[in-house]
Amino acid sequence: MFYSFLLTLYHVSLPISLPVAGGALLKRFKGVDNRALSALALYVLSPALIFETLVHAQVGSGDVGTTVLFCIINVIFMWGIAALMAKILKLNQEEQAGLTLVSVFTNSVNYGLPLIQLAFGQAGLDKASVFVVIQMILGNTVGVYFAARSHFTMKKALMKVLTMPAVYAAVLAAIVRMTGFSIPGALEDGVSLMAAAYAPVALSILGMQMAGRRSREGKTETKTGTETGTETKTANGRRPFTAAMVVRLIIAPAASCLLLLVLGVHGLLFSVLLVLCAMPAAVNALIMAEEFGADARTVSRCILWTTLLSFVTLPLLIGILQ
DSSP states (O other): OHHHHHHHIIIIIHHHHHHHHHHHHHHHHHOOOHHHHHHHIIIIIHHHHHHHHHHHOOOOHHHHHHHHHHHHHHHHHHHHHHHHHHHHHTOOHHHHHHHHHHHHOBOIIIIIHHHHHHHHHHHHHHHHHHHHHHHHHHHTTHHHHHHHTTTSOHHHHHHHHTTOHHHHHHHHHHHHHHHTOOOOHHHHHHHHHHHHHHHHHHHHHHHHHHHHHHHHHHHHHHHHOSHHHHHHHHHHHHHHHHHHHHIIIIIHHHHHHHHHHHTTOOHHHHHHHHHHHTSOBOHHHHHHHHHHTSOHHHHHHHHHHHHHHHHHHHHHHHHHHO
């Protein structure tokens, strides 16, 4: 188990940390606006990655059906848990949107795929690809709704989903697979280039958001004007953060394990799906929060701390499953 922990640190944690550090340094010394990069990742790079992954995924129809069913039920269940906690804690719309994004979506692309390949080999990676694609599609559709509804009505939020290129990328990929159409080599190479750029850009956005968070907090506290107002704002900020951490680290993995058992999932597919559901909060959740005005501060803090803690929790979980 200790050897698996060291392998995870070296093969996964170190590569992931480099673009995060690069983004933080870029924000700190150049003051780059990360909203432009967020739009690039959301509207250009993410659709390319969805299209490429769907076109080339190789997995049995039985596992595909089980994974789709699990993902849909899991999203609905975690959405309900987030809504319940938001009501109990009396969170505002922005805070509830941030809590929902953290609760529902995991970092299955940038962190999950390399970890699964390391722990379970190519067979595990093939099964993980289905989950990842579904998460990406849900993240770019349902995730947009979760984030946008904090500033839009339900109708406008749903209309916003229809403006997301990822929806049409998934439909186009399905058409290519069903028809057996051969994509021209030059065009496929271009899509692959954009797809490969998604992970480093998304992780760099995370680093930039982390670097900018402290300065924004300082400005907010200065504008508050009184010590009491500052303390109240800080206390209010802790509630969504604490709730999101509890959901992502404890409730989400436990609920996913129970759901997998109820669905009768076992073997390699059970291990792969459980590990992916125990991943840290998704970097893409931060992009959604940045783009559509959800609670980006809570989302960014949760991504940071769940990622750091995952360096211990995930190797332990993999050791138990193996």
